[in-house]
Amino acid sequence: MTTPLELQSLAVEIAREAGALAALRRREGVRVAATKSALADIVTDADREVEDLIRARLAAARPGDGFLGEESGAGTSTSGITWVVDPIDGTVNYAYGVPAYAVSIAAVEGPADPAEWTALAGAVFNPAIDELFAAARGEGAWLASAIEGERRLAVAEPSPAGALVGTGFGYDPATHAGDIARLSTVMPLARDIRRIGAASLDLTGVAAGRLDAYYERGLHPWDHAAGALIIEEAGGRVGGYAGKRPGRAMTIAAAPLFFERLTEVVSG
Ligand code: IPD
Ligand code: CA
16 A cells, blocks of 8 residues: 555655756746637646656556646546646746746545545645645645755744735636635735735645635646645645635635635635
């Protein structure tokens, strides 16, 4: 039987290699290969190349596992474990040269559906500033940072000054008015808002105490699979609308007490 810690070390090793490739391609110059759901939703050559690398490494190490990746779709699992992968989360930051993008790799057990799976291990690596977030179920969450060194992560409730809240807006212009209306209901709880541009870094930001909370509509499974486990292992909560699992409709993350308040406001 493979342990969550073994899956975590594989996720970490591959995330570091994939991140180094993404950073190298970034230095060489980024080419937008195509647009996807909307003109603003882009994929670069590097997104595809990095996902191919991750998929090949996982297939070599664990041939029976399934795969669910943003750029190359799904592969079925015979082992019960599926790898959920975003090769570059924060692709628009990546294309603009904003150093907030990450490789996100999670190992989940059960159906390849965030409403049903159990995440076992996850790694989120931002190669631009050499920061690696990792967690294994039941083993805690950790940050290894070139700036901060290594530390175990623990979420914190916001101070009386209000919560520093991260959020995001999907690529589809038709959803922007609804997202902005929701933001105006959250503002009274917030000391300020951040739009970092990479869901995995928003989630790990909550785990690391760099944000007090995060919510976003429209996330895909690969955007939150690893980050959600990292928050839970840091003592935080992640969910969707009113008691549901995190997913496309809504993802909310915070320390336990503020999670309840934010869920009420966002679901209301
Ligand atoms: C996107 C980023 C962004 C979020 C979008 C995601 P991508 O992922 O995480 O912050 O607002 O919903 O799709 O396209 O950069 O991998
Ligand atoms: Ca992506």
